[in-house]
Structures are given as C-alpha cells and as structure tokens.
Amino acid sequence: MAEQFDVIIVGAGVVGCAIARELSRSELSICVLEQSSDVGNATSKANTAILHTGFDCVPGSLESTLVSRGYERLLAYSEHCGIAVEKTGAILVAWDEDQRAELPALQEKAIANGYHHTRILESSEIYEREPHLGPGVLGGLEVPDESIIDPWSPIVAFATQAKHAGVTFAFNSSVVSVTTQDGRHLVTTSQGKYSSTWLINAAGLFSDSINDYCGHDEFTITPRRGELIVFDKLARSLLSSIILPVPTATTKGVLVSPTAFGNVLLGPTADDIEDKNATATTHDGITRLIEAGRRIMPELIDEEVTATYAGLRAASQHRDYQIHLHADQRYICVGGIRSTGLTASMAIGDHVATLLEEAGVTLSANPRFREDLTMPPLGESQCRPYQDPSKIAADPAYGQVLCHCEHVSAGEIRDAARAVMPATTQEGLRRRTRAMNGRCQGFYCSAQVLECFEVSSDE
Amino acid sequence: MNKPVVIIGAGPAGLSAAIELKRRGIDKVIVVEREAESGGIPRHSHHQGFGIRDLHRTLTGPRYAERLTADALKAGVTLHLSATADLDPQQLVVSITSASGIEHHDAAAVLITTGARERPRPARLVAGDRPAGVFTTGQLQQWVAAGRPIGSRALVVGAEHVSYSAVLSLRHAGVKVVALATELSRPQSLTGVAPFVHQVLRVPTWVNTRVTGINGHSRVASVMLEDTKSSKQRQLDVDTIVFSADWIPDHELARRSSVAIDPASLGPASDYFGRTNRPGIYAAGNVLHPVETADRCALNARRIATAIASDLGLGRDSGLSLGVEVEAPIAWVWPNRIIVSRPTETLLRLSQFSEAKFVTASQGGQRIGEAKLRHGIPGQHLKLSTSLLRDIDPNRGVVRFALDA
Numbered sequence: 001m002a003e004q005f006d007v008i009i010v011g012a013g014v015v016g017c018a019i020a021r022e023l024s025r026s027e028l029s030i031c032v033l034e035q036s037s038d039v040g041n042a043t044s045k046a047n048t049a050i051l052h053t054g055f056d057c058v059p060g061s062l063e064s065t066l067v068s069r070g071y072e073r074l075l076a077y078s079e080h081c082g083i084a085v086e087k088t089g090a091i092l093v094a095w096d097e098d099q100r101a102e103l104p105a106l107q108e109k110a111i112a113n114g115y116h117h118t119r120i121l122e123s124s125e126i127y128e129r130e131p132h133l134g135p136g137v138l139g140g141l142e143v144p145d146e147s148i149i150d151p152w153s154p155i156v157a158f159a160t161q162a163k164h165a166g167v168t169f170a171f172n173s174s175v176v177s178v179t180t181q182d183g184r185h186l187v188t189t190s191q192g193k194y195s196s197t198w199l200i201n202a203a204g205l206f207s208d209s210i211n212d213y214c215g216h217d218e219f220t221i222t223p224r225r226g227e228l229i230v231f232d233k234l235a236r237s238l239l240s241s242i243i244l245p246v247p248t249a250t251t252k253g254v255l256v257s258p259t260a261f262g263n264v265l266l267g268p269t270a271d272d273i274e275d276k277n278a279t280a281t282t283h284d285g286i287t288r289l290i291e292a293g294r295r296i297m298p299e300l301i302d303e304e305v306t307a308t309y310a311g312l313r314a315a316s317q318h319r320d321y322q323i324h325l326h327a328d329q330r331y332i333c334v335g336g337i338r339s340t341g342l343t344a345s346m347a348i349g350d351h352v353a354t355l356l357e358e359a360g361v362t363l364s365a366n367p368r369f370r371e372d373l374t375m376p377p378l379g380e381s382q383c384r385p386y387q388d389p390s391k392i393a394a395d396p397a398y399g400q401v402l403c404h405c406e407h408v409s410a411g412e413i414r415d416a417a418r419a420v421m422p423a424t425t426q427e428g429l430r431r432r433t434r435a436m437n438g439r440c441q442g443f444y445c446s447a448q449v450l451e452c453f454e455v456s457s458d459e
Numbered sequence: 460m461n462k463p464v465v466i467i468g469a470g471p472a473g474l475s476a477a478i479e480l481k482r483r484g485i486d487k488v489i490v491v492e493r494e495a496e497s498g499g500i501p502r503h504s505h506h507q508g509f510g511i512r513d514l515h516r517t518l519t520g521p522r523y524a525e526r527l528t529a530d531a532l533k534a535g536v537t538l539h540l541s542a543t544a545d546l547d548p549q550q551l552v553v554s555i556t557s558a559s560g561i562e563h564h565d566a567a568a569v570l571i572t573t574g575a576r577e578r579p580r581p582a583r584l585v586a587g588d589r590p591a592g593v594f595t596t597g598q599l600q601q602w603v604a605a606g607r608p609i610g611s612r613a614l615v616v617g618a619e620h621v622s623y624s625a626v627l628s629l630r631h632a633g634v635k636v637v638a639l640a641t642e643l644s645r646p647q648s649l650t651g652v653a654p655f656v657h658q659v660l661r662v663p664t665w666v667n668t669r670v671t672g673i674n675g676h677s678r679v680a681s682v683m684l685e686d687t688k689s690s691k692q693r694q695l696d697v698d699t700i701v702f703s704a705d706w707i708p709d710h711e712l713a714r715r716s717s718v719a720i721d722p723a724s725l726g727p728a729s730d731y732f733g734r735t736n737r738p739g740i741y742a743a744g745n746v747l748h749p750v751e752t753a754d755r756c757a758l759n760a761r762r763i764a765t766a767i768a769s770d771l772g773l774g775r776d777s778g779l780s781l782g783v784e785v786e787a788p789i790a791w792v793w794p795n796r797i798i799v800s801r802p803t804e805t806l807l808r809l810s811q812f813s814e815a816k817f818v819t820a821s822q823g824g825q826r827i828g829e830a831k832l833r834h835g836i837p838g839q840h841l842k843l844s845t846s847l848l849r850d851i852d853p854n855r856g857v858v859r860f861a862l863d864a
Contacts, residue, residue, distance in 0.1 A: 230581075234714055283586040283671055290584075304707065307581045309589065386543065389561050396558035401543045404493050426591070439711070441579035444494070447601040 002186060002193035005031045005168070009200045010175055010187070010210050012036075013044040014345045015337050016202035017158035022349030023356070024165035026363035031194055032159075032167060033187065035174035035206075038428045039421060040155035043204045044342065045431060046279070046311025048228070048268060049151040049259055050242060051075065051085060052343040055143050059112035061320040067340045068114055070347035074154065075147070077346060080371075083153040084260040084379020090146035090242035091126060093137055095295070099246035100138045106246070107141060117144050132238040134298050146242050150260040151342055152431040153375045158345070159421045165369040169421075170194070175203070178213035185330070198330045198361070200352060204314045205276045207322075207335030214331050218324060219316035221335070223276050226268025227285035227310045229293070232439050233380075235264040235303040243296060254292045256300065261406070261434060262380030263306060266293045273312075281310045306439050313338050323351065327359040376412055378434055385409050402452060403445045405438020410452050417456035429453055462567035463487035463537075464767060465553045467544045467712060470499020471753040472744025472760035473572035474527040474536075475513065479761045481534035483768035489537045489564065491544040491555050497531075498524025499574060501753050503600035504624055505631070506652060512754035513761070523753065546571075546716035551739045568767050571718070571727065571735075571742040572760060573709040575749035577621070580673070580702050587672035592679035596625040596703040603632045610699030614682055615639045617703035618646035618664045619838035620752075623656045625701045630660065637697055640668040642687055645812060647838035673700065704838065706749030713742065721783075724748040724791035724808075730780050731794045731803040732766030733759075741767055748793045748806065751840060779853050781822075786861040788813055790837070797858055802848035805830075807860070809837040815862035820847045822855035829863065 007023060009016050012034035020032050036042065051074060054067030078085045094100040103120050110118045119142045126140050127133060163169060173189035185199040201210040208221045236258055245253025257265045269285045286308060294301045316322055316336035324333045332355055334348060357363055377384055385391050385398035386407050392399035397411030416423040416432040423429040435449045436442040464485055466473045469492035480488045496502060501509050504520030511517055518526065531538065542557035551566045577595040592610050602609060609632045615625045618641040626636050639662065646653065646664045656662050672683035681696045708726040719736040721728040726747040733741040743760035745751060780796040790810040794803065807818060813835035820828050828849035833841060
C-alpha cells in the first residue's frame with residue numbers, strides 16, 4: 001500500500017525545498033522524494049554562490065521575472081534567518097574592443113529586465129576599485145546590487161521550515177516510475193511506493209525523465225559541467241567586487257568572485273556533457289581556468305588552492321525555465337532551472353503555489369508553519385560562535401574550535417548532527433558547518449571533527 | 460617586566476623555545492596549541508629516531524612529544540591546549556579563544572611556531588572525482604591514531620622521509636601499499652626507514668610518475684598515472700591514496716598579522732635569530748622553511764629563544780640585514796634576511812635533483828663567495844658554510860644564490 005499525500009515533490013534541491021517550504025504554509029500533506037541522502041546534494045551544492053539581480057536574463061522571460069522577484073525574496077529571507085549575504089556588487093570587465101562594444105547593449109538589456117542601476121565605467125575607475133586586476137582592462141559595467149551568498153544555508157533553512165510544518169522527506173528514494181491509479185499519481189521509488197493527488201517535478205538534472213514518465217517532452221536536459229577553483233582566504237583581500245566576464249557571441253569567459261565564506265572563486269567552465277553523474281573535475285578544465293585566471297588577476301594564481309569542484313547545470317535546449325502546469329493531470333513541471341535557480345528559488349515556490357491555486361487547489365493556512373528560524377552563522381562577515389564571548393560563556397563547546405582553518409567549534413558540529421534537518425554524512429556536515437572545507441582539507445582536524453560528529457549523531 | 464612571551468604552536472619548536480626561555484629567566488611563557496594535545500607532528504610518528512640532535516638519545520615520536528611537554532611543564536611554562544590564537548596586526552596582542560572564553564594577552568614578544576602542512580589533493584590540482592579515501596600523511600596518521608578505518612590497497616605519492624613514514628602507518632593499519640610514486644627521477648630518501656620499506660617490505664618506488672586523476676564515486680576506485688617521460692597514461696586500482704610531502708608553511712597567522720613572507724620558502728622572512736619585519740615578532744621551526752626534522756626544529760627554536768631573551772634584555776639588534784633571491788633549482792635559503800655584520804651558515808633546499816658541486820652567492824652580479832654542495836637531493840637538509848657570504852657588502856643590496864657546476 002502506497003503512502004498517501006496531497007502533493008509529492010520530486011527532488012530536494014534548492015528548488016524542490018523552496019516549493020516544499022512555500023506549500024507547507026498551507027494545510028496540505030506533502031512528501032519530498034530525493035534520490036540522494038541529503039537536501040541540496042546535486043546541482044544546488046556546486047554553483048557560483050551569487051545572488052543575481054537578473055540584469056542579464058532574457059528580457060520578458062519567466063526566468064527574468066522570477067530571478068528579479070527571487071532576488072528580493074531571498075535577500076529578505078537571508079536577513080530574517082541570519083544567512084550570510086554581502087552586497088559586493090559586480091563589475092563586468094571588458095578585455096578587448098569586442099567586449100567593450102557589448103557594454104551599452106548589456107546596459108539596455110538590464111533596463112529591459114527592470115534593473116536600472118548599472119553604470120559604464122572607465123578603466124581607470126575600475127583599477128582604482130580593483131587594483132589587482134591584470135593589465136589590459138578597457139572598461140566595464142558596474143552592477144552594484146549583485147551579491148554573494150552562503151549557497152548552502154538557504155536549502156537547509158527551507159527544508160527545516162518545511163519539515164517543522166509537517167512535510168515528509170524521503171531520502172535515498174530514486175523515482176523508478178510514475179503511473180496513474182484511480183485518478184491519483186502512483187510514484188514508485190527505489191524504497192517504496194507513494195501516491196498523491198498532485199505531482200511536482202523539481203528533479204533538476206533528471207526533470208526530463210520525470211516529465212517523460214508523465215507523458216511530456218517539452219525539453220531535454222543536457223548537463224552543462226562547470227568546474228570551479230576555490231582559492232585560499234588569504235586571497236580574499238585581492239578583490240572587493242564580483243569580477244564578471246562580458247559575454248560575446250564567441251566566448252562566455254569566467255568570473256572571479258569573493259565567497260561568503262571568505263575565499264575567492266574562479267570559474268566556471270561550461271562544457272556540455274552527457275553523463276548526469278559526471279561531477280569529476282578535469283585536467284583540461286582546471287588548466288583552462290588557471291590560464292584565464294592568470295589574465296584576470298595574476299596574483300590570485302600565486303595563492304594556494306583550497307578546493308576544486310564541478311557542478312552540473314540542469315540546462316535544457318530552451319533559453320527559459322520550463323515551468324508548465326498540466327491542470328488536467330494535476331502535474332506541474334519545474335524543469336530547466338539553470339544557474340539562476342538559487343536566486344529564483346523562493347519566487348519559483350511562490351509561482352508554483354499560485355499555479356496550484358489557479359488550478360483550484362484551496363490553500364488554507366497551516367498552523368504548524370513557523371516563520372521564525374535562525375540559521376547558524378556561516379558567513380565570514382558574520383559573528384561566528386568562536387568570536388562571541390557570550391555564546392561561549394553560555395556553552396563552552398562554542399569556544400572549542402575543532403576545525404582550525406574554518407574556525408568551526410565542537411558546538412556547531414554537535415548542533416548540525418542534532419538539527420531538525422541534520423547532517424548525516426561528512427559532506428552534509430561540511431555544508432552545514434564549513435568544517436574540513438578549509439585550506440588543510442582535514443589534515444589536522446578530520447579525525448577529531450568526525451569523532452565529535454559521530455558521537456553527537458549517536459546521542 | 461611582567462608581560463609574557465607568547466608562543467603560538469606547541470610542536471617541537473614551540474616547546475623547545477618555551478623551555479629555553481624559562482631557562483634564560485623569562486618569567487611568563489605561554490604556549491598556545493590548537494589541538495587537544497601538545498607535541499605536534501611527532502605524536503603520530505611511531506618509529507624511532509626522534510631527539511637525536513637535541514636530546515642526544517633516540518625516542519619514538521610520541522615519547523619525544525611527551526618528553527618535551529613534560530620538560531616544558533616542569534620548567535613552569537603555561538600551556539593552553541584546544542585553544543585558537545590570533546595576533547593583532549599592529550600591536551603585540553595575542554587573543555586566545557578556548558572553551559573558557561576569549562582572553563587577550565599583551566605580550567613582550569611573540570614567537571610563531573605554527574609548523575608546516577602537506578599540500579592536500581586540491582592544492583595539487585589533481586583532477587577527477589572527489590571520493591573518500593584521499594589522505595595526506597598527517598591526516599592518515601591522525602586517523603590511524605584514532606582507530607578510524609583506512610582502506611585496503613594504497614598508493615603513496617612522494618618519496619621523501621615522510622612518504623616512508625606514510626607507508627609504515629598504512630602497514631600498521633593493515634593496508635597493502637602498492638607503491639610510492641614520485642615525479643622525480645629518483646627517490647629522495649636513502650636513509651632511515653627507506654631501505655626497510657624497499658628491501659624488507661618490498662614496496663617499490665615508481666619514478667617519473669605523476670598522478671593525473673582520481674576515479675570513484677563514494678570511495679576511490681582507481682588513480683590515473685602518467686609516465687612523465689613518455690606521457691603514457693595508465694590506471695591503477697587502489698582504494699586509498701596518500702599525498703605526502705609537498706610542504707607549505709602554516710603561515711596564515713603570520714600573514715594575517717602583517718608579518719612579511721619570503722616568496723621562496725613561503726615562511727616568514729627572518730634573520731638567523733628568527734626576527735621578522737615586525738619588532739617583537741619572531742618565528743622558528745618548520746614555519747620558516749619546510750621542512751626539517753623535529754630535532755633540527757628544536758635546536759633552531761632554542762637558538763631563537765636565546766635571541767628573544769637577549770633582545771628583551773638588551774634591546775633589539777637593529778643591525779642592517781639584506782634580503783635574498785634564489786635561482787632554480789634552489790627552492791629556498793634561510794636565513795632569508797642576512798645580518799651583514801654577522802653572516803652565518805645558510806640552510807638551502809633544492810626543488811630538483813642536481814649534479815652541481817657548488818653554491819654561489821652574488822650581489823649586483825658580483826660573486827661574494829661560494830660553498831660546497833654536499834649532495835643534490837631535493838627533499839633533504841643542506842647546510843652551507845659561512846664562506847658563502849665571505850665578502851658580503853652592506854651597500855650592494857640583495858644577495859642572490861645560484862648553483863654552479
């Protein structure tokens with residue numbers, strides 16, 4: 001006998017979790033099916049961690065609308081929950097005449113997207129603000145509201161509120177088939193069967209397969225691999241804004257960005273591949289990034305590399321999000337959410353709720369939903385527990401730093417193990433605390449950190 | 460004078476300096492250690508051979524660490540364990556965070572003995588998947604000490620002293636070691652445990668071999684190896700890979716507090732007495748130049764402690780010192796600030812094997828001295844006589860070091 005729900009959401013990435021959170025405000029029974037063991041464990045964990053204004057979206061697209069709405073929503077939400085955001089601003093830097101020639105058009109495009117604060121900069125002003133840029137800057141476009149964000153905490157925050165409000169999360173549950181039985185969706189997973197009135201497909205890289213199970217073929221996902229290099233915190237002082245490339249017809253270029261954790265990010269590459277699990281970095285990709293980085297900011301390349309990783313963007317052949325309501329089938333497809341998914345996530349959640357209402361679903365307030373939530377401060381700009389004498393006085397475990405590179409205390413590791421949406425794996429712990437993510441990658445602390453984590457998890 | 464001397468890092472260098480400072484009559488000596496135990500890297504190296512040069516006996520790593528700790532406590536040193544230190548970029552103020560809160564210490568002098576770490580896999584830009592089963596030697600040894608499971612079949616990257624230490628730790632944990640792999644044309648360690656590993660344990664060293672990739676989703680399944688001569692690739696099935704050596708000073712605290720860094724060694728730029736560009740801040744041990752054996756770090760730190768005690772008593776020696784430059788394949792020299800009035804022996808490290816017989820020093824293109832190079836092995840200790848700096852000229856600026864056939 002399948003478990004019965006009003007709504008099944010397939011996928012616990014940032015989009016699936018944002019939808020779950022939004023719908024959990026209403027009295028609906030909801031289940032999120034996730035094939036991996038944690039929330040945000042695929043595309044959502046490996047992005048450029050930028051909160052986008054949407055200045056360069058395709059004007060008039062759904063993506064444009066949802067990114068600019070999502071920006072405001074996530075900014076306010078992050079402030080509310082104590083998730084790190086730094087409004088560093090971005091500069092698109094032109095390195096040749098072709099790129100410089102694109103700047104006015106990019107400014108026009110920003111206006112068409114409803115973003116009015118861009119400004120064209122002379123190279124002298126750019127060097128004044130970013131003196132460590134390599135030689136050859138011809139000009140640029142300033143986008144003052146582009147921001148950097150802790151990309152992991154929003155996902156955990158969404159899932160925490162959803163779970164509090166009664167949403168069921170089923171992990172390690174890979175969807176095998178979707179059929180119709182007695183007018184309901186019957187979803188068979190690797191772990192068991194689930195039945196629901198409504199089905200929402202937020203399966204990211206696999207959203208085309210789920211869409212196919214439901215009899216639709218509006219799009220196909222071709223994973224676009226993006227490799228990134230994270231530089232040591234000692235490189236952070238080299239730049240103050242996000243340095244973006246100017247896209248032209250022939251090249252896309254890579255960005256250099258500070259991160260909310262105090263590092264510097266270089267990337268991403270963009271390679272269309274076939275394998276939806278191919279998150280390996282490549283020798284070629286890393287070499288290309290180092291070459292590009294050497295031109296953009298030569299001193300950056302002399303700093304130590306803390307991490308390299310690769311993420312797969314769930315890109316479809318279309319230039320816009322693939323959000324489709326099939327009211328007759330009680331099915332909503334939320335696919336083709338590309339790199340902007342983190343920024344747009346909350347607006348996508350709102351949009352899906354609106355679609356459900358339009359389709360006649362009554363959304364009455366769920367008394368179990370709680371607005372209040374405080375997330376652990378992971379941002380380098382925030383006051384971390386080890387820096388907070390009152391916190392240490394109240395609980396000495398916050399003064400006992402176990403991961404020294406990232407200054408993560410025993411108290412935070414314990415909290416992550418016992419949270420509403422707890423860390424259950426090493427990787428999950430890294431994303432919830434930063435532990436072992438630093439320059440030594442666990443050289444000193446991994447044995448102690450993991451012991452503390454395992455003991456806390458068992459208690 | 461009641462301000463303490465604060466030492467950051469309780470490895471062989473930090474503890475030895477603390478003992479020496481107490482011996483020289485310094486009233487308050489505080490050592491801050493971020494780990495729960497003092498003693499540093501030797502704690503997890505169970506083989507013999509520690510303490511030969513400084514304590515004139517041979518001990519295992521853990522015994523050596525215990526001995527230094529006991530001596531420091533007996534001498535009246537204050538030891539703060541499980542504590543995080545930070546140093547103000549302008550003032551000689553050290554803040555110490557621990558479970559008991561945050562303390563600020565106004566210091567008479569600060570000694571940085573934060574040591575060195577092995578570059579982990581990401582810093583070496585090795586491509587591929589990111590599965591479990593990838594270690595550095597230090598990490599491996601901590602895992603073995605904590606009784607955590609390691610794996611069953613391992614490759615060790617590197618062929619220096621520490622690489623052989625990794626082999627022993629793997630064997631101790633019941634892991635079969637397939638080989639050591641080095642990009643260089645020869646192994647670098649010919650003494651100590653290396654012959655034992657080769658001849659008794661029969662673990663081969665593969666030379667001219669570079670690791671170019673790691674495969675495996677949750678656990679390492681194989682590694683990709685490249686023959687650096689032929690560029691031929693092959694796959695080796697292992698579930699564990701240990702990246703050894705490739706040391707970098709743990710210089711972050713020094714850099715964050717505006718201590719100048721030597722671009723060759725990446726350690727704090729300092730003279731023979733460990734004096735950095737910031738008055739009152741000194742550095743000693745492996746943070747200066749990676750890496751020397753524990754006993755050599757201890758001796759270096761003792762000497763620097765003596766200098767601290769005398770600087771505190773007499774006022775800092777502000778004699779002229781000159782910077783250095785090195786030519787490949789010299790990796791670094793130390794001291795990298797040379798006191799003109801008192802040239803000393805020079806430590807040197809190579810980055811590749813060399814057949815050169817001499818090291819030369821020059822200023823403004825003019826040779827000021829040379830010294831014999833005792834061997835050409837990259838990972839190993841080399842000390843050059845003062846004849847190298849025989850004719851140093853206070854007015855000719857930077858001293859440049861090069862090899863000469």
